[in-house]
Amino acid sequence: MRRTPFVITAASLALLLPAAAHATAPTAGAAAHPAQPTAAHATPAPPTLSSAGGRYERPVSLTLRAARGTTIRYTLDGTTPTRADRVFVPGRPLRLTKDTNVTAVAFRGGRASIPVSAGYLVKSREKPLARLVVMSDVHIGGHEKNDKKYESFFDTIGSVFPEPDAILSNGDMINDNGDGRGGDHRIVSEIFRANLKRKGMDDTQVLLSNGNHDASLADIRANYPRAWFPDSGGGYYESNVRGLHLFTVNTETYQSDAAQRAWLKKRLAELTADPAKARTPILVQGHRPAPGTAMDGQQASNPQLTKDLAAHPQVIYFSGHSHLNINDERSVHQRDFTAVNDGSMSYVEMDHGYQAITETGLADRFEAPTAQALFVEVYRDRTEIARVNMAADKHDIYTGGKWSADWQPPYASAGTLSGPAWTVRLKGNSPQQIKDSFTYTDARRNTTAPRFTARHPLALTGGGRALRVRQARDDQMVHHYRVDVENTATGTKLLSSKVLSEYYFMPRPNSLDIPLPAMEKGARYVARVRAVDAQGNASRETTLRFAG
Template sequence: MRFAPLVIATASAALLVPTALAAPAPVPATAGPATPAPPAVDKPGGRYEHGVRLAFRAERGAVVRYTLDGTTPTRHSRLYVPGVPVRITQDTNVTAVAFRGGRASVPVSRGYLVRSAEKPVARVVVMSDVHIGDYAKNTGKWASFFDTIGSVFPRPDAILSNGDMINDNGDGKGPDHAVVARIFQENLRRKGMTGTQVLLSNGNHDDSLAQIRAHYPKAWFPDAGGGFYESSVGGVPLLTLNTETYNSSTEQQNWLKKRMAELTAKSPNTPVLVQGHRPASNTVMDGQQAANPKLTADLSAFPQAVFFSGHSHLNLNDDRSVHQKDFTAVNDGSMSYVEMDHGYQAVTEEGLANRFESPTSQALFVEVYKDRTEIARVNMAADKHDIYTGGKWSADWQPPYASAGTLSGRSWTVRLKGRTAQQIKDNFTYTAAHRNTTAPVFTGRRPLSAVRDAKGGTALRIAQARDDQMVHHYRVDVTDETTGAKALSSKVLAEYYYAPLPNSLDVPLPAAAPGTRYAARVTAVDAYGNASAEVSMKFRR
C-alpha cells in the first residue's frame, strides 16, 4: 500500500515486441549457506510521537536495500548506507531485504505511525469478526494480535469487538463466547491493559444475546435487554447498536435518535462514536453486504456520527472503506480473514482460482482529538498465504507473522467543521464528489513478459503497476493469434492485501500450446474503476 502519490514516468502503452519465453525469476530462498539472513531493524514498528531514524544491520558480505512504499525491495531499490539513518517523518511501511551475490533474504516489513506529542482524548481499537472457537488454535494467534495492539496503543482506552466474536450458525456454539472471554482476559492481563474497556456488539454469528450476556463480564455488554447500550470512552460518547434487529426495533430507533439529538445539541462539533455489526445501506464499499436502510436514514441528521461496522469482512486496504455523505461510515475489516469484491480471480500455488478471501487480519486504531478523529488501518497478519491448502480451508495460519503491524493504507482524518449540520457535511472529505480519479500507471519499458512457471507451464508475468492508492486488479486477455481463440480472459486481483506488496504476478496460462504465437493485453484498474493505458506483448509458447 502506497501512502503518498508518486511522480511516475509515462507507461509503455503498446509493447508489441515478440518475446521468447523466459525462465522464472529466482524466488528469494529461505535456507542454505549462501542465502543471507533477513536484515535487523533497530526500531520496532508502532506509533511514535516524533520522527523515526532507522538503521539496518545485515550479516557480513550482504547489503541492505529498502522501500518506503509497501513494495518488496529489488536489487534496484534504495541502498542502505551504514551509519546514515533512514528518516521516517510520516506514516510509512518500511521493507528491507539483504542481498548477497545472486541471493536475497526474505523481506522484513515494519509499519510506523508518526504523530505529534499532542495527547488524544481517547484511543480506541476497533475490530470485528474475530470468529474464535477453538482455544488451542487461537492462543498464539491472539497473543501476536495483542502484541501488535500494544505496539500501537500500549494502553488503549477501549477495545471494541464489533460482532461475530464466535462462528455460530444455529448449531449451538454459544458457549464458544467463554473461549473468547478467556483469550481476551489472558491477553489484557499479559499486556497490562487492566484499565482498558472491552465493549461488544451483537453479530449474526453470535448465537443469541443471552449467550453473550452469559459468558462475558457485564461491563463488556451492558445492554438493558435489546442488545443496544450507551458508554463513554475517555469522555467520548459511544453508542452500541444491535444491527440484527435495528430495522424492526422502533424502541432502538427512537433511543438512537433521541440520544444523538441530545449529545449533538450539547456539543455539535464533537464526534459520537457508534458501533454496529452490519454496515448501513449505501455507505462503505459501495454498499456491499449492507443492511438496515432505516439506520442510514436515522443517522442522516447527525454528521457528528462516526459509525463503525464489520460483517462484510471486506478489507481495509480499499479506500472505499470510509464513506461520508450525511455522516461518517467506516468499515472495520476483519480479524479472522478478509474478503475482496466477488467476481475476480487470484493467483495461487494451484493456479488461477475464483478467490475472494485471504487469511489477512486487520483492525482500526482510532484516536479522538479535540478537533479531529484519526483512524489508522493496521494489519495484524498480511503475509502472502492462500486461504486454502490442499483444497482445504486454512484460515487458522499461525504466527509468527512477518507483516504484523504493517499499515494497510494511509490514515483517515475526520473533522467536524461548521456551525450547522449542513456546514459540517459540506466540509466532509470522503464523499462521492471527492472520489479518486487518478488511474494506475505501468512503469518500466517492459511491464509484461512470458515465463516458465514452477510447474514448467507458461505464465504471463505482470510487473505491478503503480497507483496513488492501490491497484485493485488487472484485466488480462491472451489470444491465440492464429485461431483468434482466447487462451485467457480474466480479472486478476493485484494482491494489494499482502504486505509487502509482491512486485509482479505470474498469471498461469494453462491452455497455452507449444509453438503457438500469442498476443497479451493487460490493463491495471484501481478500486474506483480508473484504468491505465493498455500494455501489450506478443510471444511464442
C-alpha cells in the first residue's frame, strides 16, 4: 500500500441517501409542530426482496414487494432504477439464471425510495474442489472501528460460502509504518477468530502473507495461530487446501531472497512436470503485484517474480497492496500465467490521472471507501473467481475534509457484485498451448466503446453551476468521461477534465453533476463529452451549447 492511511471520522449518512430521501426543512413561518405528511406525499419505504442475496445452486425466483400505492421499478445491471426502467409486475417473479445484481426503487407520485440492491451468484449443483475467499489490506488498528465492520464482512462471506475451505488475507493486516504497532496483529487475530466461531467456520483454514505494513515476521508469528502463518523463517510457505497446492510468497524480500526464489522455482517445476497435473491450477498469493500484469502493474515490484512464474501457465497469482479496485477488467491479466488483483478490505483506489466529484467539488481523488474481496471456486476443468462488494455505498472518503474510510455498517451494498465472475480454464497439452488458450490477454481485450442512450445526455443543473451528464452504457463499464467546456468566442477552456464515472459504487448513479467554474455572463460556451471504458474505448462525442 502506498500511503499511511487513517485519520478517521464517522461517515455522514446524508452522503449515502439520494436527495429524495432527505427530510425537507420547514419554511419560515411554519407551525412549530407541522402536520406529518400524508402517505400519498411521504417518501416511500424501499422495496423488500423475497430472497436474500448470496450463492444459490439453482435459479432464483425473486419477488419484489413495496407498500400499496407504489410502483416498483428495477434494474439488473447495477444502475439505479428510474421511472424509465422496467416495472415489477406482482405475481410475475423475476427468474435469475445467472449472476446478477438486482436493484429496486419504489416510486409514488414524484417521490422515490432509496434503492435496495442485492447480488446473486447462480450456480449449478456441481461441487467445486475447493472454495477460497481472497482478501487483502484489511488495515485493522483497533476493535472500536472494526468489530461491527468485520461482523458485517463475515456475514457477507457466509452468505456466499457458509464455510469456506480457506480465507487468504494477503498482507497488510495492520497499519504499522515503522512505529512499533506489531502488537496490533493480536487485534486482527481476535476479530477473525471471533467471527470464525460466530459463523461456525470451524474447519476454515486462514493463511496470511506478509505485507509492507505488517511490522516484522516475528510479530506475525507471535500473534496468530501457527497454522495461519506456517513459515520456516523467511515469511514464505506451501499449503494444501483440499488437495490444491497454495504457495504464499513474501514479496517484501522476494527480489533479493535467493533461497525463496529457488524454493518456489523448484516446487513449481516438480508439480508441473507431472503430465497428469498439467491442467491443475496452482494458487500463489503475495502482497505486491507482479510487474506488467494486473491493472498495468501499478505499484508492482519484484520483476523476478514475474520471470519465475512465466514458465508455469497453471499459476493463478493473487496480489493486493495497490488497493486498486476489482470492478475494473484490468484487474485480471493473462500472458504467461494468470494474475489477479484481489482489491482491498479497507478502501479502494482507481488508477491515477482522473478527478472525482466530491462534497467540495472536483478533486484529484483516486480513493473510495469501498471494501471488496474475491470468492474463488476451483473445479476440475476451471476456476471461477467472483468479485464481491463487502461495502460499496456511495460516500466520500473525506468527510468535512477529514479522512473517513472507516465508516460503519449497515452497508446497503453488502454482497453485491462488482463485476461478472472471471473464469480461468487451462486448455492444452503443453505450456504454450495453455497460454494460447488464455482469455484475459492484452490481445483479447474488449474493443466495444460506450454509447450514450439518453436522448439528451447533457444538461445544465443547479442554476447553471453544474453540467449534468446522464451516464452512458457499456458492455463492461464506463470508467470516466472526458469533459471539455470552452468559450466559443475566445476558445478559452473553462474546464478540461477526466471525471470518474463512480463505477465503484453500488448502485451506480444514473447521472453525474460536474461542477463548473464561474462563467462570464452572456458568453457562449460549448461542452464536449466522451464516455471512456477501462480499455480506452471512447464513445462518440456529445455536445451542449449554452450561455453563461
